[in-house]
Amino acid sequence: xxxxxxxxxxWASLAxxxxxxxxxxxxxxxxGRIAGISGIIGGLIKPRxxxxxxxxxxxxxxxxxxxxxxxxxxxxxxxxxxxxxILIIAGLIVGISTRYGSGCTSGHGVCGISRMSPRSIIATxxxxxxxxxxxFVVRHVLGV
Amino acid sequence: MNKNILFALLAGLIFGFGLILAGMANPAKVLGxxxxxxxxxxxxxFVMGGAIAVGIVAFAIAGKRDLSLLGLPMHLPTTRQIDKxxxxxxxxxxxxxxxxGICPGPAVVxxxxxxxxxxxxxxxxxxGMAIFELLEIRRHMRHNK
Numbered sequence: 001x002x003x004x005x006x007x008x009x010x011w012a013s014l015a016x017x018x019x020x021x022x023x024x025x026x027x028x029x030x031x032g033r034i035a036g037i038s039g040i041i042g043g044l045i046k047p048r049x050x051x052x053x054x055x056x057x058x059x060x061x062x063x064x065x066x067x068x069x070x071x072x073x074x075x076x077x078x079x080x081x082x083x084x085x086i087l088i089i090a091g092l093i094v095g096i097s098t099r100y101g102s103g104c105t106s107g108h109g110v111c112g113i114s115r116m117s118p119r120s121i122i123a124t125x126x127x128x129x130x131x132x133x134x135x136f137v138v139r140h141v142l143g144v
Numbered sequence: 145m146n147k148n149i150l151f152a153l154l155a156g157l158i159f160g161f162g163l164i165l166a167g168m169a170n171p172a173k174v175l176g177x178x179x180x181x182x183x184x185x186x187x188x189x190f191v192m193g194g195a196i197a198v199g200i201v202a203f204a205i206a207g208k209r210d211l212s213l214l215g216l217p218m219h220l221p222t223t224r225q226i227d228k229x230x231x232x233x234x235x236x237x238x239x240x241x242x243x244x245g246i247c248p249g250p251a252v253v254x255x256x257x258x259x260x261x262x263x264x265x266x267x268x269x270x271x272g273m274a275i276f277e278l279l280e281i282r283r284h285m286r287h288n289k
Contacts, residue, residue: 004183007176009167013187016166017194023159024195025202030151032212033219035159037248038273045273047281054152061156062249063256068157069164076164078254079172080261082244091251091265093240095272096279098248101233102223105247106159108234109192114199115207115220122226123234130238135178138243 024111027058036107037062038098101126147214160253166191169253171245178242 024035031054033040040055069075082090098104101123103112108127112120138144160169167173168191176185212218241247246254246265254262 001180002183004176004185007173007185007187009187010190013166013168013190014194016162016164016168017191017196018198019158019162019165019194020168020191021162021195021198021202023155023157023162024199026151026158027155028206028212028218028220029202029209030213031148031155032206032214032216033152034221035155037252041248041252041270042273042276045270045277047277054148057149057152058156058159059252061153061158062160062252065157065160066164066169066253066257069161075257076167076170077172078170078257078259078262080244080246080254080259080265081172081175082261084261084264086243087246087261087265088268090240090244090246091268092272092275093236093243094246094248094251094265095269095274096276097233097236097240097272099233099273099276101230101237102221104237104249105241106249110195110199111203112221113192114196114203116200117221119221119223119226119230123230126231126234127238127241130235131178131242132180132238134239134242135175136181139179140181 020106020110021114024106024114028111034107034111036103036111038094038104039102039107042099148216151214159249160256162195163249163253166194169250169257171250174241174245174247174250178245 027033027035040058043055044052066075103123108120108123113124163169167187177188209218244265251262251266251269255266
């Protein structure tokens with residue numbers, strides 16, 4: 001296995017992860033809610049809406065993060081290499097599947113594993129596995 | 145502004161800062177993590193480690209409480225069933241994640257960062273969620289017939 005040492009950022013990633021964990025901790029302990037982004041957004045796209053205020057507030061916070069960041073520092077690279085067609089297909093798949101499977105990287109991966117939920121551990125293993133396979137196929141089989 | 149909204153806003157903000165600092169909001173870095181056979185960037189494993197190390201304490205406390213610190217009900221998931229939906233949903237999500245390197249949280253952060261490509265992904269994701277709701281309505285109608 002070849003490690004990409006140039007892009008390896010263990011400390012920033014660990015600290016960023018700790019912040020994500022802190023945010024999830026605040027939301028469950030103070031608001032009594034799970035910081036699962038697909039679930040929070042999904043709750044705003046439903047035929048019958050209820051308890052939407054905290055959802056909108058959380059999403060507003062997420063949107064504001066890069067804006068506030070730019071007041072004090074330059075944003076790190078946020079590089080999207082995928083083309084428009086792939087972005088649309090990937091977005092559709094992510095939208096449907098995260099609702100179908102009741103969660104994404106945050107809800108299952110962070111909150112669920114922190115709760116030691118067997119469901120979330122299975123879900124996380126499933127999407128990690130499929131993510132590794134997809135990138136392998138795209139980059140090393142199809143050679144895109 | 146009531147406290148519920150204020151703290152949700154704060155949590156979203158901290159979550160967003162975390163995603164940016166961690167490198168998780170950078171799709172190229174996410175794909176570098178998912179590319180085991182290429183030049184592998186293991187950083188994102190550290191994101192998960194850091195998040196879970198903090199979260200595990202909070203969720204252990206949360207699990208013992210009936211109400212949140214604001215006196216709100218604890219909305220902890222109660223489903224225990226490991227079914228087809230969970231696994232197929234997870235696998236499909238992994239495919240979408242692997243195609244673009246974007247998951248729902250970073251999609252929202254990319255909107256705030258003014259990334260047009262991020263906005264395109266986000267719109268497609270919202271459409272996907274709406275399609276899911278429509279399929280659910282149809283499923284319920286068939287069940288009730």
